[in-house]
Amino acid sequence: xxxxxxxxxxxxxxxxxxxxxxxxxxxxxxxxxxxxxxxxxxxxxxxxxxxxxxxxxxxxxxxxxxxxxxxxxxxxxxxxxxxxxxxxxxxxxxxxxxxxxxxxxxxxxxxxxxxxxxxxxxxxxxxxxxxxxxxxxxxxxxxxxxxxxxxxxxxxxxx
Numbered sequence: 001x002x003x004x005x006x007x008x009x010x011x012x013x014x015x016x017x018x019x020x021x022x023x024x025x026x027x028x029x030x031x032x033x034x035x036x037x038x039x040x041x042x043x044x045x046x047x048x049x050x051x052x053x054x055x056x057x058x059x060x061x062x063x064x065x066x067x068x069x070x071x072x073x074x075x076x077x078x079x080x081x082x083x084x085x086x087x088x089x090x091x092x093x094x095x096x097x098x099x100x101x102x103x104x105x106x107x108x109x110x111x112x113x114x115x116x117x118x119x120x121x122x123x124x125x126x127x128x129x130x131x132x133x134x135x136x137x138x139x140x141x142x143x144x145x146x147x148x149x150x151x152x153x154x155x156x157x158x159x
Contacts (some may be wrong), residue, residue, distance in 0.1 A: 002072070003073075004025040005024070005025045005136070006129045007068040008132045008136050009108045009132050010107045010108050010131045010132040010136075010138060011023060011131055011138060012128070013105070013107050013108050013148070014103050014138065014140065014148070015018050015035055017083040017148055019045055019140060019144045019145075019148060020134055020140065020141070020144075021054065021138040021140040022109025022126075022138065022139040022140075023131060023136065023137075024040050024128065024131075024136065024137040024138070024139065025136055026040060026119060026134055026135055026136075026137070027039065027135065030133050030134040030135075030142070031102055031134075032066060032067075033047060033049050033068070034067055035037045036067065036137070037067055037068075037128075040128060040137060041140075042101050042128055043124075044066060044103055044126060044146060045066045045068060045069075045120060045124075045125075045128070046062040046065050046066070046124045046127050046129070047066065047128040047137070048065060048067065048117070048118070048121065048127050048128065048129050049064065049065060049066075049067050049084060049104075049130075050062060050063075050064050050104040050130060051063045051064070051065065051071050051087065052087070052088050052092075052093060052096065052097060052104065052113070053071075053073075053076065053084035053085040053086060053087055053088060054085065054086060055077070055080070055082040055083070055085050056082060056083045056084045057082065057083075058087070059082065059114075060084065060113045061076070061080050061082075061113055061114050061115070061116070062093060062106055062109070062113045062114070062115040062116070062149075062151075063076050063115070063116050063117075063156055064106055064115070064116070064117045064118065064121075064129060064151070065103045065118045065121055065156060066118060066157060067157060067159040068118075068159070069118070069157035069159055070157060070158055071087075071146035071156060071157055071159045072156060073085055073086065073157060073159060075154070075156045075157075075158075076116065079116050079154035079155075079156050080114055080116060080150075081126075088152065090129075091097075091136045096109075096110070096111075097109040097110055099130075100111040100134065102130075102134045103130055103132055103133045103134040103135075103136070104130055104132075105131060106129060106145065106149045106151065107129075107132070107145070107148060108140055109150050110130055112150065113132070114150075115146075115149050115150060115152075116151060116152055116153070116154050116156055117146055117151045117152070117153050117154075118144070118153070118154070118155070118156050118157040119143060119153040119154055119155050120157065121142035121153065121154075122142065122153065124142065125141065126139045127139065127142045127143070127145070128142075128143055129145065143153040
């Protein structure tokens, strides 16, 4: 019998909202997205990383893109209607979101920030995102994820 995966705050949020998801656990020594997708046995385009940015005016934005793609900062800025954005420094992530690098999820941040999911998510019935802890992922409907975190879909990533 498979050991039950310990619930994370993200899983509790999904449970409370009645959202169906599949939890995954993987070795914490896997740190890059491509390795994580491989360990999960998932298509890399269906496994999304969560990136946090700051605009030229100091506003924060969250972007989710496939692990095999990169965030296009110009497209991302346009998607949220600002002049420019940049990635926040890694040391800023925990105090701002409550998450550490490698365990950042679009759900359950300390504060809700405007969120954009790359529109390639629509190619899949379900996508994987971090469950809020290194070594944990959840697989769920991209539409339900967007509904729950107030996200919109836009073309924000490049191969």
